[in-house]
Amino acid sequence: MDDPKLLVQNGYDEIAQTYFDWTSGKPTARLDYVDKLLSRLQSPSEAEVLELGCGAGVPCTRLLAQRCRRVFANDISQSQIDLAKANVPEENVDFIRGDMASLKFECSVLQAVVAFxxxxxxxxxxQRNLVQHVWKWLSPTGYLLCNLGVADNPGGTEMWLGSRMYWSSFDAETSLEMLRDTGFSIIQSEVLHDDEDGRLVPFLWVLASKN
Incomplete structure (x- = not known):
């Protein structure tokens, strides 16, 4: 199988605008969950937040930039980063193109990490290694907000929106165990279904705290 990272990078480079157009008109739980996260932060206006997979920057990167002191917006696709820069004019955003698994931050410097x-x-x-890194990057009162797959999928590719793409996932309970084993406390978790052109696709949504 081809390198999964290159598949994802090249795939989103090819479909960046298509993906943005495809998602723009769809209902999403992202903003509701970001609001839940922000309501729990002691001082959102002083918070430094990392977004893993910022995509085109809307709606989440822009909302975080408007409410938080500093946002690190990461994506593996340069085309996605370019769209995000155009959509998020706020000056408190540091855009980082690269593999999220290779990011480096000091311990306890972030108040939240978001990954949709x-x-x-x-x-x-x-995924396991990344969760462990996120736990170290977060401050003692920090939060992780993410969604994950719910199927026992060891990894595979398929055509999606006109390009090959790679995914993998654990089942929902294994994902929650992974977070708990790392040291996170689960504040809220639920399985919600996205309507992908008539096909209902489940995702595990999780808000967790380091403390």
């Missing part, structure tokens, strides 16, 4: 539809693009062993 992005961790699922990593191989499963790297």
């Amino acid at each position: 539809y992005s961790i699922i693009h990593l191989p499963r062993d790297e």
